[in-house]
Amino acid sequence: MAKKVLIVDDEPNIVASLEFLLRQSGYEVHVAADGAAALRQVQAVAPDLVLLDVMMPEKSGYDVCQRIRAHPEWSNIRIVMLSAKGREAEMTKGLSLGADAYVTKPFSNAELVARIGELLQEGGSPEGA
Amino acid sequence: MSTRGRLLAWTAALYGVALAVPAALFMLLAAGLPEQDATALMRVVEQRTPVLLFGALLLLPACAAAVKWLLGGYLAAAQDLAEHTRLIRSANAGLRLEAHGGPLAGVAAAVNELAEAYRGLQRDSEVRAAEARSRLEEERNRLAALMSELTQGVMVCNADGTILLYNEQARMLFAATDAAARPPLVGLGRSLFGLIDRAQIEHAAQRLERSLERGERLPSARLVTVTAAGRLLKVQVAPFLGAQARLAGLVLALEDVTELLGRESQRRSLLQLLAARIRAPAANIRAAAENLAAYPEIEAQRRTQFIDILAAESRALSSTLNDALREYADALKAALRLEDMRVTDLLEFARLRIAGALGVATELDEVADELWVRVDSYALVQAMVHLAVRLRDEHGVRKLALRARPAERYVEIDLAWSGAIVASDALTQWELQPMEGGAEQSPLAVRDVLEEHGGEVWYWSEGVGGLRSGGFRFLIPGAQRAETTARAGGAAQSRPEYYDFDLFARDAVPAALNEAPLVKLSYTVFDTETTGLEPSAGDEIISIGAVRVVNGRLLRNEVFEQLVNPHRALNPDSARVHRIDAATLRNQPAIGEVLPSFHHFCEDTVLVAHNAAFDMRFLELKQASSGVRFSQPVLDTLLLSAVVHPSLEDHSLEAIAARLGVSVMGRHTALGDALLTAEILMKLLPLLAERGIRNLGQALEASRKSYYARLQY
Numbered sequence: 001m002a003k004k005v006l007i008v009d010d011e012p013n014i015v016a017s018l019e020f021l022l023r024q025s026g027y028e029v030h031v032a033a034d035g036a037a038a039l040r041q042v043q044a045v046a047p048d049l050v051l052l053d054v055m056m057p058e059k060s061g062y063d064v065c066q067r068i069r070a071h072p073e074w075s076n077i078r079i080v081m082l083s084a085k086g087r088e089a090e091m092t093k094g095l096s097l098g099a100d101a102y103v104t105k106p107f108s109n110a111e112l113v114a115r116i117g118e119l120l121q122e123g124g125s126p127e128g129a
Numbered sequence: 130m131s132t133r134g135r136l137l138a139w140t141a142a143l144y145g146v147a148l149a150v151p152a153a154l155f156m157l158l159a160a161g162l163p164e165q166d167a168t169a170l171m172r173v174v175e176q177r178t179p180v181l182l183f184g185a186l187l188l189l190p191a192c193a194a195a196v197k198w199l200l201g202g203y204l205a206a207a208q209d210l211a212e213h214t215r216l217i218r219s220a221n222a223g224l225r226l227e228a229h230g231g232p233l234a235g236v237a238a239a240v241n242e243l244a245e246a247y248r249g250l251q252r253d254s255e256v257r258a259a260e261a262r263s264r265l266e267e268e269r270n271r272l273a274a275l276m277s278e279l280t281q282g283v284m285v286c287n288a289d290g291t292i293l294l295y296n297e298q299a300r301m302l303f304a305a306t307d308a309a310a311r312p313p314l315v316g317l318g319r320s321l322f323g324l325i326d327r328a329q330i331e332h333a334a335q336r337l338e339r340s341l342e343r344g345e346r347l348p349s350a351r352l353v354t355v356t357a358a359g360r361l362l363k364v365q366v367a368p369f370l371g372a373q374a375r376l377a378g379l380v381l382a383l384e385d386v387t388e389l390l391g392r393e394s395q396r397r398s399l400l401q402l403l404a405a406r407i408r409a410p411a412a413n414i415r416a417a418a419e420n421l422a423a424y425p426e427i428e429a430q431r432r433t434q435f436i437d438i439l440a441a442e443s444r445a446l447s448s449t450l451n452d453a454l455r456e457y458a459d460a461l462k463a464a465l466r467l468e469d470m471r472v473t474d475l476l477e478f479a480r481l482r483i484a485g486a487l488g489v490a491t492e493l494d495e496v497a498d499e500l501w502v503r504v505d506s507y508a509l510v511q512a513m514v515h516l517a518v519r520l521r522d523e524h525g526v527r528k529l530a531l532r533a534r535p536a537e538r539y540v541e542i543d544l545a546w547s548g549a550i551v552a553s554d555a556l557t558q559w560e561l562q563p564m565e566g567g568a569e570q571s572p573l574a575v576r577d578v579l580e581e582h583g584g585e586v587w588y589w590s591e592g593v594g595g596l597r598s599g600g601f602r603f604l605i606p607g608a609q610r611a612e613t614t615a616r617a618g619g620a621a622q623s624r625p626e627y628y629d630f631d632l633f634a635r636d637a638v639p640a641a642l643n644e645a646p647l648v649k650l651s652y653t654v655f656d657t658e659t660t661g662l663e664p665s666a667g668d669e670i671i672s673i674g675a676v677r678v679v680n681g682r683l684l685r686n687e688v689f690e691q692l693v694n695p696h697r698a699l700n701p702d703s704a705r706v707h708r709i710d711a712a713t714l715r716n717q718p719a720i721g722e723v724l725p726s727f728h729h730f731c732e733d734t735v736l737v738a739h740n741a742a743f744d745m746r747f748l749e750l751k752q753a754s755s756g757v758r759f760s761q762p763v764l765d766t767l768l769l770s771a772v773v774h775p776s777l778e779d780h781s782l783e784a785i786a787a788r789l790g791v792s793v794m795g796r797h798t799a800l801g802d803a804l805l806t807a808e809i810l811m812k813l814l815p816l817l818a819e820r821g822i823r824n825l826g827q828a829l830e831a832s833r834k835s836y837y838a839r840l841q842y
Contacts, residue, residue, distance in 0.1 A: 063554035089585040092585065093585040096589075097587055106443075108447075
């Protein structure tokens with residue numbers, strides 16, 4: 001069965017490319033445009049991996065990440081944070097809040113797909129976050 | 130009259146009496162005799178003339194011996210008494226006369242009683258003076274504390290450009306980056322024009338004068354200068370007003386803008402680079418994309434070509450952006466208001482604010498002293514206070530703890546509490562609110578503060594139930610801070626003397642140095658330690674210590690101290706005195722390198738040493754090899770002491786120190802002895818003035834006489 005990836009981003013232009021790319025790579029793709037929708041989708045779909053943009057109105061990517069990590073039953077969901085800001089302090093914050101990877105925009109499609117592949121393979125033996 | 134004169138006079142008198150008495154007896158005897166007997170008596174006298182003359186001659190040394198025996202000790206003792214009594218009054222009220230035998234014992238005892246009473250009076254007035262002084266000192270300390278806490282360098286100079294005040298930061302700004310360089314020195318009484326171009330300062334002073342004439346309030350001028358070490362300084366110059374609001378001096382605030390300007394120009398080049406490198410790929414992408422959009426029926430080969438262009442150009446654009454941002458990461462940090470600060474101080478500040486303004490009990494866990502951060506401390510504390518207010522008002526948190534620990538290039542600061550659970554997105558809301566804390570409100574939000582710092586904050590929690598604890602973790606860039614306030618000289622235990630406003634009153638140095646009052650001169654008091662006592666036999670200097678005396682004040686933190694590699698074996702006898710071993714000296718510079726630095730330190734001062742001839746001989750022998758000549762006037766405390774107390778014989782440092790009431794500490798290091806000599810100089814100056822020796826010419830002349838007097842002796 002195909003692994004499920006939830007894309008959370010408020011920019012439709014990047015969502016279009018990511019959705020296409022991940023479908024092509026054989027994943028079942030779901031999309032949420034803001035933090036609140038993301039949490040509803042996590043509840044409803046139970047994705048294996050969340051591709052999470054940091055900068056969103058209302059609930060930020062950090063909040064969503066922290067909410068997901070607060071639920072023990074979601075502990076094996078992999079989280080990849082995407083950010084247009086590449087400062088070290090933000091990466092440290094993301095990883096401290098429980099993200100598995102932090103990728104800065106712009107990124108290479110191939111590398112992103114490879115990173116997601118790796119994480120989902122490791123995901124077979126999840127560790128508590 | 131001198132002792133010798135008195136003794137001669139007494140001898141002559143006694144001799145006269147000794148001759149006159151037998152002569153008178155003889156006359157008396159001869160007067161009543163019959164003529165025959167008188168003639169016989171005269172004949173006897175005539176025949177015995179050689180015997181009588183011999184007797185008279187013999188009487189002279191006998192008289193001299195008698196006078197010396199009877200009066201010599203007495204006169205010397207009286208003179209000694211007078212000398213010591215004068216010393217008690219003028220220099221050392223604690224001194225007491227030794228018990229004399231004979232009739233002077235009573236006088237000595239009476240003088241001692243008088244001295245005791247005098248000392249009592251003196252102590253009384255000293256206590257009152259000390260009270261007045263301590264009030265003044267308090268003011269000065271406040272000033273010094275204020276100056277030393279400033280991150281800016283500050284200097285004040287009078288109209289002649291003589292430095293009256295400076296702080297440690299100013300000294301550091303002009304300090305050499307490598308030991309071999311000899312930049313102009315910052316010091317009281319030294320010239321500002323050695324540090325900053327005279328024309329620049331004069332231009333600023335003229336502008337200020339014009340502003341003052343126009344009645345402008347708070348006029349100031351700016352200039353930029355380069356130090357000898359190549360640092361770029363921004364200098365703000367403000368007037369120091371004297372009587373009738375005239376320009377009496379200048380106040381200079383100095384800031385090192387080397388990095389700031391560097392960063393500014395980096396930022397500019399980043400912008401130029403981005404503009405240049407992004408324009409082209411953006412144009413290529415746009416052209417290709419517009420073609421694809423406008424001509425959907427385009428042939429397959431062309432279509433592939435345009436798509437390849439899109440892919441290649443956007444790849445290039447991404448990497449250009451990433452490279453540029455990485456390369457110029459430092460330039461993008463807005464460091465304008467950031468300064469390096471000890472984390473302990475930052476947290477103590479935060480603790481006081483949170484506890485004081487909000488009534489939230491806050492404890493501060495121990496933080497390593499060497500932990501520093503680069504912060505806008507006011508804004509960061511305001512951010513902490515804002516979060517503490519939200520915690521108190523929305524979650525009833527009334528007890529907080531502050532902690533910090535290093536985390537690679539950052540420092541993690543925790544504002545922690547126990548019990549309350551905070552929704553994870555509450556912080557995100559609070560971060561975006563305008564900060565408030567007590568009565569204050571700021572247009573900025575916590576997020577703005579963190580952006581400024583290049584820092585982050587997040588919420589964490591752990592544990593369950595009653596043991597649950599949580600906190601806000603600030604991630605703040607760390608800073609490396611070398612301890613710049615550590616004193617190099619090591620001699621100063623008291624508060625460093627970085628200021629001397631009395632220099633304001635100082636007249637311009639008279640053309641003829643000889644006319645200059647001794648108390649107004651700048652002195653370099655120095656001492657050397659050597660391998661032995663014979664410079665001509667190859668003995669060498671192994672250590673030079675010196676301290677400055679300016680305008681009658683001993684500047685304990687303006688010192689020179691340098692060990693010297695003598696390139697020869699140490700004499701074991703000398704080594705016992707100075708306790709410097711050969712291994713220590715092996716890594717020290719040679720005399721040829723040290724003397725130019727020392728020469729530089731002594732510039733425009735009068736040299737002072739104890740038994741200066743000895744030290745000067747060593748310096749003169751090195752004149753050819755080091756290329757520096759010490760041509761300034763030299764005063765010798767040994768000779769000056771002999772001028773002041775000509776009848777006393779012991780003019781060793783110890784003896785003078787004991788006499789003048791100077792405590793002896795740290796002897797037999799060059800700097801220790803230089804400091805002792807300087808204190809003795811300060812005590813000698815008023816004693817010289819009592820003898821009418823007030824200027825340098827008089828002091829040199831008196832020294833010369835005293836020198837020959839001692840030679841003859």
